[in-house]
Amino acid sequence: MANQVVIDHELQNKATTILEGVNLNQPGALSIGKLRTVTDARVNKQQSQGLDLPGSYSAPNALTQAFLRLQAIKNSNKQPVLQACTPASIIQSLMDMVVQGLSPAKNQCYFIAYGNELQMQRSYFGTAAALLRLDNIVDIGAQDIHEGDQVSTMIDKHGHLVLDTDNTHIDWMNQDKELIGAYAIISTSDGIDHLTIMTKKQIEVSWSQSKTHNVQNKFGSEMAKRTVLNRAAKMYVNTSDDSDLLTGAINDTTSNEYDDEPRDVTPTKEEQSIQELLDGFEKSQAELAKKEEPADDHSSSAEGEQEELFKDGTITPDPAKVNA
Structure with missing residues (x-):
C-alpha cells in the first residue's frame, strides 16, 4: 500500500x-x-x-x-x-x-x-484522474464532435462498438461550429478500447437532469466531454475489483454531478446562483484546455x-x- x-x-x-x-x-x-x-x-x-x-x-x-x-x-x-x-x-x-x-x-x-x-x-480532469486509479483502466480520452467533423464507428469481432479511426476526422477549425455530440474511449488492460458515444440530444437530456445545466450550456464542449466520460465510466466502476471505498466515492461524486433519475428541473433561486459559483472554475478549465497556465x-x-x-x-x- x-x-x-x-x-x-x-x-x-x-x-x-x-x-x-x-x-x-x-x-x-x-x-x-x-x-x-x-x-x-x-x-x-x-x-x-x-x-x-x-x-x-x-x-x-x-x-x-x-x-x-x-x-x-x-x-x-x-x-x-x-x-x-x-x-x-x-x-x-x-x-x-x-x-x-x-x-x-x-x-x-x-x-x-x-x-x-x-x-x-x-x-473532466478529476474524473480522468479518478478512473485511472482503477486497476483495469490504462488510458482515457474524450472528444467533442462539431458540425463538419466526421466520426465513424464499427463493431469488432468481440461485438464491441469501436472507433473507425481510418474514417474519422476531427477538424480543429470546426470547434466554433455547433456541438453535435461527444465520445469517450476507455482503454483497459486486456487491450480493448471501449467506445461510448452520445448525440447532442442525449447529452442535453443528461444536462436537463443536472443541477448545473446553465453552466453546461455555457461551456458546452468541455462539459460534453465530462458527460460522456461519466457515462462511459459507470460500467467499469461498478464491475471493478478495486476497493469499495474508491468505487463508492467515484459513484457518489458522479451522482452529485448528474442525476439519472427524472426530477423537477425548474431552476430555483439557489440553482440559478450556481453559475456564479462555477464561472471562475469553468473559465480556468477552458484555459487549461487551451494550454494556458x-x-x-x-x-x-x-x-x-x-x-x-x-x-x-x-x-x-x-x-x-x-x-x-
Whole structure:
C-alpha cells in the first residue's frame, strides 16, 4: 500500500473530544480548525485500515488547498459555506476528494452548496484522474464532435462498438461550429478500447437532469466531454475489483454531478446562483484546455490562512509540496 500509515491515537482522541455533544447536521457547528482536525482523523483512520492513495498524492496538502478555497465560497444567500453547510456534508465532501486522490490545486474538483449540504464535484480532469486509479483502466480520452467533423464507428469481432479511426476526422477549425455530440474511449488492460458515444440530444437530456445545466450550456464542449466520460465510466466502476471505498466515492461524486433519475428541473433561486459559483472554475478549465497556465487565486493568502488550519496540532503538510 503506497500510503498506508499507522493510526495516530492522539489525533483520534482529539477528534473524539471535538465531536462529543456536537450535532454534525447543524450548520456551522464546528469551526474551521475543528473541521480540519476531524477530517484529518478520518483520513488517518482510513489510511490505517488500508486506504491506498497514489504515491505522489499528499492528502494533507490537498486538504489545505480545499479549506483555503472553501473559505472563499459562499452559498446563494452570500453566506460562507463553512458556516452555512452541515459539518457532516463538509467532512464527507472532503473525504470523497481524498479517497479519489483529487486536488483542488490542479482544478480536479470544486465544491458547491445545495441548501445546507456541501458537495464535491469533479472536473473532466478529476474524473480522468479518478478512473485511472482503477486497476483495469490504462488510458482515457474524450472528444467533442462539431458540425463538419466526421466520426465513424464499427463493431469488432468481440461485438464491441469501436472507433473507425481510418474514417474519422476531427477538424480543429470546426470547434466554433455547433456541438453535435461527444465520445469517450476507455482503454483497459486486456487491450480493448471501449467506445461510448452520445448525440447532442442525449447529452442535453443528461444536462436537463443536472443541477448545473446553465453552466453546461455555457461551456458546452468541455462539459460534453465530462458527460460522456461519466457515462462511459459507470460500467467499469461498478464491475471493478478495486476497493469499495474508491468505487463508492467515484459513484457518489458522479451522482452529485448528474442525476439519472427524472426530477423537477425548474431552476430555483439557489440553482440559478450556481453559475456564479462555477464561472471562475469553468473559465480556468477552458484555459487549461487551451494550454494556458491556470492562475492560483489563493497564493497570496495561503501562508496566513494555513495557521488557522493547523493551530490545533493536526497533520502538517510537506512544505516542498504544498504549492505543487
